Amino acid sequence: MDSAYIQIGNLELALAALLMLINLGLSAWLRLGLGRQLVLASVRMSVQLLLVGLILEWIFALRNPWVVLLLAMIMGTTAGIAAVGRTGRRFPGIYRNSLLNVLFASFLVTGLAGQGIIRFQPWYDPQYFIPLLGMLLGNALTGISLALDRFMENLVSRRAFIESMLCLGATRWEAAHREVKDAVRTGMIPIINAMMVMGVVSLPGMMTGQILAGADPADAVRYQIVIVFMIAASTALGTLGVVMMSFFSMFSSRHRLLSAQLLRTQSE
Structure with missing residues (x-):
């Protein structure tokens, strides 16, 4: 241009x-x-x-790999903590669950896409690695936060039904698989809605920024498509991972709901 x-x-x-x-x-x-x-x-x-x-x-x-990784870990840790900060209920291990899944999903997808699709070198090139990771962390944070909040609220609102199912001999998965699916679906809704209207109703920030900086619109669009697919993948991995870890945290191996662990962070 x-x-x-x-x-x-x-x-x-x-x-x-x-x-x-x-x-x-x-x-x-x-x-x-x-x-x-x-x-x-x-x-x-x-x-x-x-x-x-x-x-x-x-x-x-x-351009030091250790400095880049340090900044990436700080960003990931902040995202993991922020995801829990937006939920209304907590349980022991919730910060660990959130942090592990934010880091795993974002780092994995950034690494795979960075080396398999965009192919920037070296792998830690901060011009690519940090912005890509930042976008994935921000969106994974939102998905994880929504999923966690929905899962825990569902456990509270449907506690009587879940415990009745368990008393009748149902396994923990049979009693709560609906809550798991609903939570994962909730975490995925924002990125799906964004993808449905992208390019028609909204022009994504990254694409707009590249165009304003003088990049060819076709190149900017291709980059944006790659980024959106990366965001969708990391959000799905992070959301599913945190809900499943929360499921195993809230249900014992003997198929009991550990409702006593579910704490309200603010007055009822």
Whole structure:
């Protein structure tokens, strides 16, 4: 493409920040009480992204595999903790389950796609590895969080039915397979909905960013398709893994529901 890359400076960032006046105006007009939260979220987002930009510039220049892996582990750990933070109920081992599945799904799919499809070299090239992993972590986090929340709420709402099934001789899988399937389905809904309207209703951020940076639209589209398939795969792996680990955590090998372990994180 013959388009020049248009840089955005501090003045342009300041002008973009003025767009938040729309949100603040609506909050004040409708008395939503969101003014402080909007300002705090805007400042926090801007500071975090600017700091990340500086860190990534340093990592891109350094190109050290251990530094890249350290940053990747920090990102994965943060995602695993954040996924649990959005759930209303907890049980012993929930953070471990979330962390293991976020890391496993995101790292596995990034590695397979990075070396089998995109084929960037070296394998730890931060220009590719970190952005790809970040996109997968963000979406896997959402799927895992939704699935965990739905699974635990279903166990509570259908506790009487599940325990009745167990008392009648059903195995733990026979008594709770419906809850497992419903939780996995819930975790997969966001990415499926996004795929259904992508390119018609919405233009994905990565593709838009590449086009704005001067990339050929056809190349940007192909990259975006690969990324979406990667996201769908990692979300499916992470969601299924965390629900199954939670299933085995909440049901004993003797086919009993360990409902005493299910704790509410806020007052009923």
